[in-house]
Amino acid sequence: xxxxNLLRGAAxxxxxxxxxxxxxxxxxxxxxxxxxxxxxxxxxxxxxxxAFAAAFDAYEKQSDKKVKVNTTEHNEFQQNITRYLQxxxxxxxxxxxxxxMQYFAEKGLLIEISDVWEDFKGFSPALKEQSxxxxxxxxxxxxxYPWAVFHRKSLFEKQGYEQAKNWDQFIALAKKMHKxxxxxxxxxxxxxxxxxxxxxxxxxxxxxxxxxxxMAGEEAWTDQKVKxxxxxxxxxxxxxxxxxxxxTWEEAGQGLQQRRTGMAVFGMPHPGxxxxxxxxxxxxxxxxxxxxxxxxxxxxxxPIDGFLIAKKSRNVEGAKDLLAWxxxxxxxxxxxxxxxxxxxxxxxxxTAKYSPLQKKSAELVSKAKHISQFLDRDTRxxxxxxxxxxxxxxxxxxxxxxxxxxNSIERQKKDIFST
Amino acid sequence: MPQKTARRAGRRATARxxxxxxxxxxxxxxxxxxLLDIVxxxxxxxxxxxxxxxxxDGIGDIHWVGGDNYENLVEDYPAFWPAVRHNxxxxxxxxxxxxxxxxxxxxxxxxxxxxxxxxxxxxxxPVVLSLAVVGFMAQLLLGTDQxxxxxxxxxRNDPVDWLGDSSINLWMMMLAASWRHTGYVMILYLAGLKxxxxxxxxxxxxxxxxxxxxxxxxxxxxxxxxxVIVGVITVIEALRxxxxxxxxxxxxxxxxxxxxxxxxxxxxxxxxxxxGSAIAVFLLAVSLGFIVTFLVQELRGAxxx
Numbered sequence: 001x002x003x004x005n006l007l008r009g010a011a012x013x014x015x016x017x018x019x020x021x022x023x024x025x026x027x028x029x030x031x032x033x034x035x036x037x038x039x040x041x042x043x044x045x046x047x048x049x050x051a052f053a054a055a056f057d058a059y060e061k062q063s064d065k066k067v068k069v070n071t072t073e074h075n076e077f078q079q080n081i082t083r084y085l086q087x088x089x090x091x092x093x094x095x096x097x098x099x100x101m102q103y104f105a106e107k108g109l110l111i112e113i114s115d116v117w118e119d120f121k122g123f124s125p126a127l128k129e130q131s132x133x134x135x136x137x138x139x140x141x142x143x144x145y146p147w148a149v150f151h152r153k154s155l156f157e158k159q160g161y162e163q164a165k166n167w168d169q170f171i172a173l174a175k176k177m178h179k180x181x182x183x184x185x186x187x188x189x190x191x192x193x194x195x196x197x198x199x200x201x202x203x204x205x206x207x208x209x210x211x212x213x214x215m216a217g218e219e220a221w222t223d224q225k226v227k228x229x230x231x232x233x234x235x236x237x238x239x240x241x242x243x244x245x246x247x248t249w250e251e252a253g254q255g256l257q258q259r260r261t262g263m264a265v266f267g268m269p270h271p272g273x274x275x276x277x278x279x280x281x282x283x284x285x286x287x288x289x290x291x292x293x294x295x296x297x298x299x300x301x302x303p304i305d306g307f308l309i310a311k312k313s314r315n316v317e318g319a320k321d322l323l324a325w326x327x328x329x330x331x332x333x334x335x336x337x338x339x340x341x342x343x344x345x346x347x348x349x350x351t352a353k354y355s356p357l358q359k360k361s362a363e364l365v366s367k368a369k370h371i372s373q374f375l376d377r378d379t380r381x382x383x384x385x386x387x388x389x390x391x392x393x394x395x396x397x398x399x400x401x402x403x404x405x406x407n408s409i410e411r412q413k414k415d416i417f418s419t
Numbered sequence: 420m421p422q423k424t425a426r427r428a429g430r431r432a433t434a435r436x437x438x439x440x441x442x443x444x445x446x447x448x449x450x451x452x453x454l455l456d457i458v459x460x461x462x463x464x465x466x467x468x469x470x471x472x473x474x475x476d477g478i479g480d481i482h483w484v485g486g487d488n489y490e491n492l493v494e495d496y497p498a499f500w501p502a503v504r505h506n507x508x509x510x511x512x513x514x515x516x517x518x519x520x521x522x523x524x525x526x527x528x529x530x531x532x533x534x535x536x537x538x539x540x541x542x543x544x545p546v547v548l549s550l551a552v553v554g555f556m557a558q559l560l561l562g563t564d565q566x567x568x569x570x571x572x573x574x575r576n577d578p579v580d581w582l583g584d585s586s587i588n589l590w591m592m593m594l595a596a597s598w599r600h601t602g603y604v605m606i607l608y609l610a611g612l613k614x615x616x617x618x619x620x621x622x623x624x625x626x627x628x629x630x631x632x633x634x635x636x637x638x639x640x641x642x643x644x645x646x647v648i649v650g651v652i653t654v655i656e657a658l659r660x661x662x663x664x665x666x667x668x669x670x671x672x673x674x675x676x677x678x679x680x681x682x683x684x685x686x687x688x689x690x691x692x693x694x695g696s697a698i699a700v701f702l703l704a705v706s707l708g709f710i711v712t713f714l715v716q717e718l719r720g721a722x723x724x
Contacts, residue, residue, distance in 0.1 A: 078687065078688060079686055079687040079688075080686075080687075081687075081688055082476075082477050082478065082687075082688060082690050083477070086477075086478065100688070107476075107478045107479060109478065181576070189582075189583060189668050189672075191669065191671060242563075242577065242578060242580065243563040243564075243578055243580030243583050243584070244583065245580065245583030245584070245585070245668075245672050246562070246563040246580040246581065246582040246583020246584065246588075246668075247563050247564060247583065251562070251563070251564050251565065254564075255564060260564075260575075381687075381688035381689055381690075382476070382684075382688070382689040382690065382691050385683065385687060385688060385689040386683055386684055386689050386691065389671060390497065390498055390671060390672075391497075393671060393672045394497070397584075397585055397672065408495070408497050411494075411495040412491075412495050412496065412497075415487075415491045415495055416691070419474040419476075419482070419484070419691075
């Protein structure tokens with residue numbers, strides 16, 4: 001073979017390798033099948049995954065459409081959401097209510113579903129507000145789970161502990177637990193569990209309205225009110241179990257289950273999914289204690305999960321049909337049969353089969369004057385992700401320097417909210 | 420002078436031997452790699468430099484913000500300086516502890532300890548693992564409540580927080596990373612040591628050098644090419660350390676590295692692409708600093724020969 005032939009062969013070979021790749025890059029792929037609705041799911045854990053499968057099965061049975069679920073590990077789903085929505089998203093996708101939904105609506109990445117909402121029954125005005133951006137609806141709420149102080153009923157009985165109503169009782173209880181060798185459970189390796197405690201102390205001390213505008217970037221983090229939140233939190237720190245920054249929420253939940261810790265500020269699925277089925281009736285909770293009587297316990301942190309349609313969805317009609325069904329009480333009943341760690345949002349949902357814990361949760365939220373989502377759902381994602389996670393972890397490892405901490409948060413907040 | 424003209428003439432002669440088709444073929448063959456290089460390597464690098472002067476959330480418009488990102492990075496971003504420190508510490512640890520240790524093991528094995536094959540394979544084993552896997556293994560060993568180490572220490576009431584305590588966790592991670600790095604370095608040096616001419620050592624011994632002198636004055640200098648490769652690998656390994664800290668705690672709370680900060684800002688819902696690019700440009704500058712130093716030294720070394 002001559003050198004020239006070799007060169008020619010190599011050139012043809014190179015073309016053969018690169019060309020098909022370029023061609024497929026240009027192609028539009030097959031169009032959407034109108035009788036199939038695809039759902040982008042972040043429900044990668046076993047319990048919700050199975051429960052969702054049951055819900056979609058029920059939809060397939062009562063309509064002539066097929067549902068195809070594409071499940072992604074939930075952290076990965078969250079990490080890639082921006083690119084997912086701009087790429088080729090599924091017809092329907094799972095996401096969160098509140099600011100995190102509004103952010104994408106603002107960016108024009110969602111399809112308005114006010115027409116679907118017109119037929120909805122059983123949703124409270126507060127729920128509608130959480131699904132709305134600038135007067136238009138974009139979100140179908142499906143279930144929620146409240147945050148509270150969770151503990152084992154049996155441990156409280158055995159040790160004679162009493163649920164705390166106010167901050168002083170709470171600190172006294174924590175102190176006693178610490179002395180008894182079952183300290184207060186605490187974890188923040190994942191970066192978010194500690195946010196729940198911050199939210200609650202802030203809402204109890206400064207009220208829901210202040211919390212909301214602080215999250216919106218309208219209040220200064222250097223405000224005396226915010227410093228007081230950290231000061232109060234520091235009172236609780238000595239009674240926490242050690243090593244919070246090396247512990248995941250799963251490990252903290254197991255610690256609670258094994259009676260190594262006394263109580264924990266958690267969302268309902270966190271202890272719920274770490275307790276074996278026959279011990280779930282032993283989980284109990286009380287609302288986060290009152291700090292300022294002016295606000296009492298009027299706010300509840302209850303993140304809502306649900307469904308949305310991406311702007312780039314290929315089968316909007318089918319997607320809306322599925323959403324219309326998912327917004328019914330019946331659809332929520334099917335789901336909750338398989339997942340006892342959440343509570344239905346629809347008033348018409350069947351509460352007869354609720355566990356005592358679910359009943360108590362529903363009651364807690366229905367009595368609330370304000371519902372907050374969660375720190376990372378109530379503020380800008382870039383602020384929550386790049387500033388607050390580190391700030392709270394810094395506070396946990398060094399609770400003394402509150403001034404330095406709030407100054408640093410405020411400076412970064414200005415940088416981010418100004419863009 | 421005459422030499423030069425001769426060369427020029429020669430070149431003209433060769434140029435004439437190519438037909439137009441040859442030039443086209445060569446153009447395509449050279450063009451494709453050059454194009455790929457520009458598109459895949461230089462394009463993104465330059466785009467990062469450009470984006471680092473803008474503010475962009477990955478969806479809407481791109482705004483020009485000048486040097487704001489750099490100013491915010493240096494002055495307001497609390498994770499930045501720790502990340503720089505950790506990166507440098509990582510390079511220092513691999514370079515001053517793990518690499519010399521690998522060399523030490525290679526020398527031991529090369530001298531023919533008993534069961535040397537066995538040691539060789541055991542020490543090389545971790546190299547086949549991804550750093551992320553090493554990170555998961557580190558969690559199993561060092562977890563606070565359920566980790567093997569704390570279980571052995573039996574300190575349930577006062578557990579050592581190996582991965583959560585920001586004054587220890589970086590060292591644990593560097594140890595875990597060294598576990599793999601040492602084996603890698605050892606294999607490279609073993610190959611190098613096998614190729615050292617035994618006659619050199621004999622000559623040194625006849626000249627009255629003791630073993631230490633023989634090693635540092637004779638063996639090590641002949642290993643120069645291996646040394647360079649090991650040096651480059653060490654720096655690259657240190658700069659691209661990412662998977663292990665990300666697997667352990669997303670590179671937070673004491674495990675900040677520049678690569679993690681870039682990911683944190685660019686990937687995910689945050690999408691501070693301009694700000695993240697500014698960090699990337701900083702990392703690029705650091706890497707270029709090392710690469711250029713290496714190249715300059717190499718070229719100088721080659722010329723001296």
